[in-house]
Amino acid sequence: MSGEEQALPPSVMWAQRNNLIFLTICLEDCKNPEIKIDNDKVYFHGLGGTEKKNHEVTIELYKEIDPEKSVKCIRDRNIELILKKKDENGPYWPHLMKDKKKYHWLKVDFNKWKDEDDSEDDVGQSEDLEEMMRQMGGLGGGGDSKPSFNDLEPESDSDDEELPDLE
Incomplete structure (x- = not known):
C-alpha cells in the first residue's frame, strides 16, 4: 500500500418530512468527526468502523x-443529523441529492420515513429540534421517562412454590 489511503464513503440513510431531512x-x-453543514451540502470526514478506516463524503x-x-x-x-429545510412547508423532495444518480452508500431510512400524504406524528412537527432528538433517543437526558413499577401488585407465581424432594 502507498502513503495516502483513499477515503471511503460511509453508509448513509435518509428520510424526510415537509420541513426536515433526517440523515444518519x-x-x-x-471520534471527533469533521461535519460541515452548508445551505446546499453536507460534508463528513471521520475515522471509524471496525477497521478504523478513513471515511469521507460530500452530499450535494x-x-x-x-x-x-x-x-x-x-x-x-452512528451520527444523526436533522436538517431543517429552507422552504419549511414545501413539498417533499423527490430525492436527497442534486443529481439523480444512485449511490451504493445511500439508502432510505424506512424506520423514520413518512409519506407526504401520511398524517404527521410527534417527530418532525416540533420546532424544537433538540427536544425532537431527545424523543428519538439522542442528546441523552430523558428526564423522568423511566417507567415506574411501583404500582404493580405482586402476583402469586408457580415459581414461588417449594419444590418437592427428590426421591
Whole structure:
C-alpha cells in the first residue's frame, strides 16, 4: 500500500418530512468527526468502523436547508443529523441529492420515513429540534421517562412454590 489511503464513503440513510431531512451516517466508533453543514451540502470526514478506516463524503443536497437551525448528534454507533429545510412547508423532495444518480452508500431510512400524504406524528412537527432528538433517543437526558413499577401488585407465581424432594 502507498502513503495516502483513499477515503471511503460511509453508509448513509435518509428520510424526510415537509420541513426536515433526517440523515444518519452509519459509522461506529467515530471520534471527533469533521461535519460541515452548508445551505446546499453536507460534508463528513471521520475515522471509524471496525477497521478504523478513513471515511469521507460530500452530499450535494437537492434544495437548500437552514444550517443554523440544523442539529447533529454524534453517538457510538452512528451520527444523526436533522436538517431543517429552507422552504419549511414545501413539498417533499423527490430525492436527497442534486443529481439523480444512485449511490451504493445511500439508502432510505424506512424506520423514520413518512409519506407526504401520511398524517404527521410527534417527530418532525416540533420546532424544537433538540427536544425532537431527545424523543428519538439522542442528546441523552430523558428526564423522568423511566417507567415506574411501583404500582404493580405482586402476583402469586408457580415459581414461588417449594419444590418437592427428590426421591
